[in-house]
Amino acid sequence: MKARYDSIYLDIRANIENGEYPYQSLLPSESALTQAFGCSHNTIRRALGLLKEKGYVQPVHGKGVRVIWRPRERATFEVGGIESFRETAERNRLSAQTLVTAFDHLVADERISEATGHPVGADLTHVERVRVLDDQALILDQSYFLTSCVPGLTKEIVEGSIYDYLEGELGVVVATSKRTITVEPATEHDRELLDIEGFGYLAVMTSQTFDSKGNMFEYTTSRHRPDTFCFHDTAVRSTV
Numbered sequence: 001m002k003a004r005y006d007s008i009y010l011d012i013r014a015n016i017e018n019g020e021y022p023y024q025s026l027l028p029s030e031s032a033l034t035q036a037f038g039c040s041h042n043t044i045r046r047a048l049g050l051l052k053e054k055g056y057v058q059p060v061h062g063k064g065v066r067v068i069w070r071p072r073e074r075a076t077f078e079v080g081g082i083e084s085f086r087e088t089a090e091r092n093r094l095s096a097q098t099l100v101t102a103f104d105h106l107v108a109d110e111r112i113s114e115a116t117g118h119p120v121g122a123d124l125t126h127v128e129r130v131r132v133l134d135d136q137a138l139i140l141d142q143s144y145f146l147t148s149c150v151p152g153l154t155k156e157i158v159e160g161s162i163y164d165y166l167e168g169e170l171g172v173v174v175a176t177s178k179r180t181i182t183v184e185p186a187t188e189h190d191r192e193l194l195d196i197e198g199f200g201y202l203a204v205m206t207s208q209t210f211d212s213k214g215n216m217f218e219y220t221t222s223r224h225r226p227d228t229f230c231f232h233d234t235a236v237r238s239t240v
Contacts, residue, residue: 029064202224
């Protein structure tokens, strides 16, 4: 069950995204929000803290909480958060489809271990997926799942949402993802599966994802056509 502040965060976020609270405007006061949502000041502060963390608002001393979110023309994949492809598509209001082009089991050898971080000898489930957004094949995912952490994975589950299966069926708590973003030449395999349209380079995000027990259950490389997608994060400067 989600906490109360989560639902308030989602409500305020929706009001920001639909323009009820436009860019550079101030949100209603904390007192007004507690009255509107029928909750405590602490609950509102937690919701506002989450909005700040996600880059929607910025508290301004002596004035209130200012909206700093603006809609972006390109679909964005949040570098600082962890969300499934389906969640990303829904957030960006895009039609989405996953095409599974490879699904097999293997044992990690030294080459795979060096590339992925999975230990030598680990039983892995290898999945290749083409991600289609608004009828264009734009992303190619290569994933290696630790089979012991994702038992019972099938092609049908992969075509839907692996994270729904992990969290809903297996009770896995997805905790942390370490990511690297590079620009790499497009390969012939990319050209076979993606609508590259003459682009010679792709944006590539590599992820190592861990559960709440510290197990690295997934290694994925996502190869993106560069004109359609950007990678977004919100950074906060720390005081020394």
